[in-house]
Amino acid sequence: MASETIDGLDSILAALATMQANVERSQKSQAHDYLEKFQKSPEAWTQTHSLLSSPKTTAEAKLFAATTLKGKITYDLDQLPRDSLFSLRDSILALLVTFHEGPRPIRTQLCVCLANLAIQMLEWKNVLAQVGSTLGSGAGDCILEFLRILPEEVTEGRKIHLTEEELASRTKDLLEDNASQVLTLLTQYARSSAIAATNPRLFECISSWLREIPAADVVNSLLFDAIINALSEETSFEAAVDCLCTILRDTQEVDESIDIIRAIYPRILLLRPKISEFANSGDFEVYKGLTRIFAEAGEAWVVMIARYPSDFRGLVESILECCGRDQDRDAIALTFLFWYEFKQIITLDKYKETRLQYRDVFSKLVDVMIKHLEYPRPNGADQTDLFDGDREQEEKFREFRHQMGDVLKDCCDVITVTDCLGKAFDLIQKWISTFGPQASDSSVPNWQELEAPLFSMRAMGRMVSPEENVVLRQVIPLIVQIPDHEKLRFQAIMALARYTDWTAQHPEFLQPQLNFVIAGFSHDSKEVVRAAALAFKFFGTDCRKLLANNVTELHSFYESVLDNLPPISQEEITEGVACIISAQELSKTYATFKLYCDPVIKRMMSRANEARTSQDDGPRLAVADYLQLLTIFVQNIQPYVSPQEENPAVKYCQEILPVLSAIAENFTNSVPILERVCRCWRYMVLSYRTAILPLLPNLAQQLASGFENSKQGCFLWATDSVLREFAEGAEFVDESTSRAIFKFFEQQALAFLRIMNDLPPEELPDVIEDFFRLLIDALIYYHQELVFSPVCFHILSASISALTLQQESPLIATLHFLRDFLSYGTDHPNSSNFGNGYNPSQTSRSNPPEIQEAVKQMVVDQKDFLVRRILTGMMFSFPRDCLQDASGVLLTLFEILPQVTTNWVKGTIDMLPTGSVRAGEAERLMNAVEVKVQGGDFRKVRVLLQDFTTSYRRRNVAPREGLGRLEATRFQFKG
Numbered sequence: 017m018a019s020e021t022i023d024g025l026d027s028i029l030a031a032l033a034t035m036q037a038n039v040e041r042s043q044k045s046q047a048h049d050y051l052e053k054f055q056k057s058p059e060a061w062t063q064t065h066s067l068l069s070s071p072k073t074t075a076e077a078k079l080f081a082a083t084t085l086k087g088k089i090t091y092d093l094d095q096l097p098r099d100s101l102f103s104l105r106d107s108i109l110a111l112l113v114t115f116h117e118g119p120r121p122i123r124t125q126l127c128v129c130l131a132n133l134a135i136q137m138l139e140w141k142n143v144l145a146q147v148g149s150t151l152g153s154g155a156g157d158c159i160l161e162f163l164r165i166l167p168e169e170v171t172e173g174r175k176i177h178l179t180e181e182e183l184a185s186r187t188k189d190l191l192e193d194n195a196s197q198v199l200t201l202l203t204q205y206a207r208s209s210a211i212a213a214t215n216p217r218l219f220e221c222i223s224s225w226l227r228e229i230p231a232a233d234v235v236n237s238l239l240f241d242a243i244i245n246a247l248s249e250e251t252s253f254e255a256a257v258d259c260l261c262t263i264l265r266d267t268q269e270v271d272e273s274i275d276i277i278r279a280i281y282p283r284i285l286l287l288r289p290k291i292s293e294f295a296n297s298g299d300f301e302v303y304k305g306l307t308r309i310f311a312e313a314g315e316a317w318v319v320m321i322a323r324y325p326s327d328f329r330g331l332v333e334s335i336l337e338c339c340g341r342d343q344d345r346d347a348i349a350l351t352f353l354f355w356y357e358f359k360q361i362i363t364l365d366k367y368k369e370t371r372l373q374y375r376d377v378f379s380k381l382v383d384v385m386i387k388h389l390e391y392p393r394p395n396g397a398d399q400t401d402l403f404d405g406d407r408e409q410e411e412k413f414r415e416f417r418h419q420m421g422d423v424l425k426d427c428c429d430v431i432t433v434t435d436c437l438g439k440a441f442d443l444i445q446k447w448i449s450t451f452g453p454q455a456s457d458s459s460v461p462n463w464q465e466l467e468a469p470l471f472s473m474r475a476m477g478r479m480v481s482p483e484e485n486v487v488l489r490q491v492i493p494l495i496v497q498i499p500d501h502e503k504l505r506f507q508a509i510m511a512l513a514r515y516t517d518w519t520a521q522h523p524e525f526l527q528p529q530l531n532f533v534i535a536g537f538s539h540d541s542k543e544v545v546r547a548a549a550l551a552f553k554f555f556g557t558d559c560r561k562l563l564a565n566n567v568t569e570l571h572s573f574y575e576s577v578l579d580n581l582p583p584i585s586q587e588e589i590t591e592g593v594a595c596i597i598s599a600q601e602l603s604k605t606y607a608t609f610k611l612y613c614d615p616v617i618k619r620m621m622s623r624a625n626e627a628r629t630s631q632d633d634g635p636r637l638a639v640a641d642y643l644q645l646l647t648i649f650v651q652n653i654q655p656y657v658s659p660q661e662e663n664p665a666v667k668y669c670q671e672i673l674p675v676l677s678a679i680a681e682n683f684t685n686s687v688p689i690l691e692r693v694c695r696c697w698r699y700m701v702l703s704y705r706t707a708i709l710p711l712l713p714n715l716a717q718q719l720a721s722g723f724e725n726s727k728q729g730c731f732l733w734a735t736d737s738v739l740r741e742f743a744e745g746a747e748f749v750d751e752s753t754s755r756a757i758f759k760f761f762e763q764q765a766l767a768f769l770r771i772m773n774d775l776p777p778e779e780l781p782d783v784i785e786d787f788f789r790l791l792i793d794a795l796i797y798y799h800q801e802l803v804f805s806p807v808c809f810h811i812l813s814a815s816i817s818a819l820t821l822q823q824e825s826p827l828i829a830t831l832h833f834l835r836d837f838l839s840y841g842t843d844h845p846n847s848s849n850f851g852n853g854y855n856p857s858q859t860s861r862s863n864p865p866e867i868q869e870a871v872k873q874m875v876v877d878q879k880d881f882l883v884r885r886i887l888t889g890m891m892f893s894f895p896r897d898c899l900q901d902a903s904g905v906l907l908t909l910f911e912i913l914p915q916v917t918t919n920w921v922k923g924t925i926d927m928l929p930t931g932s933v934r935a936g937e938a939e940r941l942m943n944a945v946e947v948k949v950q951g952g953d954f955r956k957v958r959v960l961l962q963d964f965t966t967s968y969r970r971r972n973v974a975p976r977e978g979l980g981r982l983e984a985t986r987f988q989f990k991g
Contacts, residue, residue, distance in 0.1 A: 421475025477514025556592025729786030
């Protein structure tokens with residue numbers, strides 16, 4: 017027996033060595049599989065102890081053994097006889113005695129082992145006393161670590177295999193009944209020596225037990241003095257900050273915590289001088305900790321600050337000081353939530369007086385934020401490299417600026433937009449008067465001091481009303497005259513883009529701004545060009561009526577710049593001109609639409625001809641980009657036309673439909689092109705709705721042939737828009753058209769089923785997602801026709817086959833379809849009230865019995881395959897976000913076929929691999945399910961199955977052996 021253990025240890029150690037060695041991937045994979053199987057085996061109980069006890073085992077191997085033991089106790093405790101748990105407890109305690117001084121990772125894992133065992137050993141009553149007496153006074157850190165871990169593990173008790181009642185009882189035994197004892201123990205430990213009073217483990221333990229020990233008891237004990245004093249010690253500072261912040265969060269219910277707040281607040285204010293001390297010394301980690309304390313206090317007591325503005329002004333000013341002195345801008349972000357919460361409450365009418373008292377604080381905050389918005393001054397010889405080559409720091413700064421912009425918006429709510437804009441305007445004026453005369457095209461001194469207020473104006477743009485009539489009238493004429501510096505020009509254009517709705521109300525300011533933006537297209541900087549394209553989009557969107565008469569001149573500009581722009585900028589400038597075209601008189605819409613789009617189509621056809629012979633992807637991607645521009649025109653040019661009149665936009669779409677069809681037919685292997693063609697067709701339907709009827713026969717034919725030839729889901733996506741717009745009962749749609757649309761849908765469904773028959777689901781995730789999203793709409797608008805259609809049974813089979821996928825999006829689409837489909841087996845399906853016979857006075861529409869029976873029969877005809885796939889997915893393969901919908905499918909199955917579904921569930925669980933289910937667990941589950949089914953409590957059945965599959969999945973992350981009989985069958989369709 018001892019020889020077998022030694023052989024087993026040698027194999028484990030060899031596998032661990034392989035995992036850490038520089039060997040082939042296949043060897044590592046084999047070693048990983050071996051270790052994973054070992055971790056779930058009964059032999060792991062003894063071999064982990066052998067690894068931990070052997071003096072020859074490396075620290076890495078001991079850590080692996082301790083981690084494995086933790087998993088065994090959490091998930092596999094049922095592998096041991098109940099009376100052997102006392103021996104297991106004693107052995108873990110003995111190991112903790114051995115490792116009480118470390119290594120810490122091993123000690124931590126063993127503490128977790130002991131905590132998890134304590135939770136599950138209901139018969140172990142004197143847990144804390146026995147741990148303390150066994151480890152002894154010399155193992156202070158080890159005892160503190162166990163005490164820290166115990167509340168955390170109890171809180172995470174849902175992963176432990178206990179009933180709710182047992183877990184609640186154990187929580188009371190281990191935590192509630194021991195809270196006062198732990199408080200006394202920690203107080204005695206803190207008194208024992210100066211080293212103990214500043215031990216970081218002590219403060220970590222206090223933080224953990226604050227789940228059970230009232231914060232008032234800690235504050236009123238000597239422990240609070242220890243926490244405050246520890247803030248002056250380097251080794252304990254971080255742990256003390258965490259502990260103090262945990263206490264502060266416990267005082268958020270201010271009405272219940274007034275006495276605690278009164279005790280804590282003066283002690284926190286005494287920390288204020290340290291802000292300047294550590295800011296000047298450059299100890300930014302400590303500075304960040306202090307900022308966190310003040311910010312967390314502000315967040316917790318924001319209601320008290322609003323009620324008693326004078327009493328708590330010192331705290332708010334401390335937070336402001338933390339912002340102002342943060343030279344590295346690492347700590348200031350900790351205050352952002354406080355400023356937001358404070359703004360939210362003092363802008364209520366109830367706290368108007370507080371808002372007035374704190375206007376000066378928020379005014380200073382604006383100054384601080386604009387100053388922090390400044391780009392750094394470069395240290396090296398290269399004055400353009402502002403971050404000394406640190407691109408990560410540059411990206412962090414860009415993101416940080418937008419967060420500071422949100423704080424500026426908060427300030428606008430408190431001290432008015434005009435005051436905040438006025439500060440930016442004053443800084444711009446100050447720079448112009450001081451440095452403006454020195455600026456030239458080649459040199460702009462201290463440009464950072466001008467760029468920052470420009471950015472602040474951009475950030476505050478959303479807060480400014482179009483009726484603002486004080487600052488913008490003065491500042492916009494200055495912005496369009498700033499020097500031609502890359503950063504300044506970029507920020508100026510972006511700032512103007514934020515005020516286009518204001519410009520629409522003040523047309524006299526439009527032309528200078530538009531000239532300034534258009535000039536940006538000729539700039540050497542790509543960033544400035546991209547900014548100009550984005551700004552033009554907003555000017556076209558908001559000022560379309562003002563620019564409607566300039567549509568011909570703008571066409572020349574559009575043609576001159578289009579080919580020089582990156583794709584995203586082409587889309588933005590196209591959206592701008594499309595919005596301007598949409599403001600044309602109806603009589604001019606067709607001609608203008610054609611004026612702008614014909615050159616785009618000409619470019620597209622030229623690149624398409626090139627793409628047919630080119631091996632490079634460039635021409636094909638260019639074709640897709642031009643198709644996107646056409647779609648943008650279709651999306652935005654939507655003239656209002658009565659049903660009796662010809663729609664000029666549809667007239668043009670009719671002209672270009674053959675071109676789009678030819679593109680789709682010639683590029684059946686190019687996914688980007690096909691997706692863009694289908695997107696364009698889809699928006700033709702969505703933009704012009706029933707006016708597109710003259711194009712519908714040709715469009716449907718192209719969608720059908722395109723899907724069959726390419727097997728791309730985008731054709732189904734476009735089909736969905738046709739299905740919705742021309743459904744039975746839609747306005748201006750006759751019955752014959754609706755019937756034809758359903759026939760068209762059936763044709764697409766048959767094509768999909770043939771594809772599913774030829775290819776496994778793993779090769780069709782996108783097609784499956786698009787198809788089942790199409791089916792969800794088909795159920796809404798054509799549920800009766802679909803349920804009685806010959807393809808419906810095969811669609812249900814295909815959905816079961818699709819459940820073998822592991823990608824989230826197609827699975828969710830499939831599960832949503834199944835939930836909707838199965839609901840038609842009930843009295844009240846997941847249905848829209850849209851359609852003939854809808855009575856607004858009815859809150860829901862009953863489901864005909866013949867439809868219910870048809871759905872039930874189709875499910876029965878599928879036998880147990882649906883239940884098997886759902887349960888297998890929940891236990892093994894479904895992503896976490898799919899589990900709720902999967903259990904929803906089971907819920908509906910129990911509602912429509914309670915006894916049959918119960919039998920299917922039992923049959924599936926009986927197929928699970930031997931040893932993967934605890935003894936008696938399956939019987940207990942099925943007994944509970946049958947009781948709930950007989951009582952009609954199907955939601956409780958759903959909870960039971962969710963708990964079982966979750967527990968099973970945690971114990972068996974991967975099948976211990978093969979899936980065996982649970983493996984899916986291949987979908988087959990002949991038709």
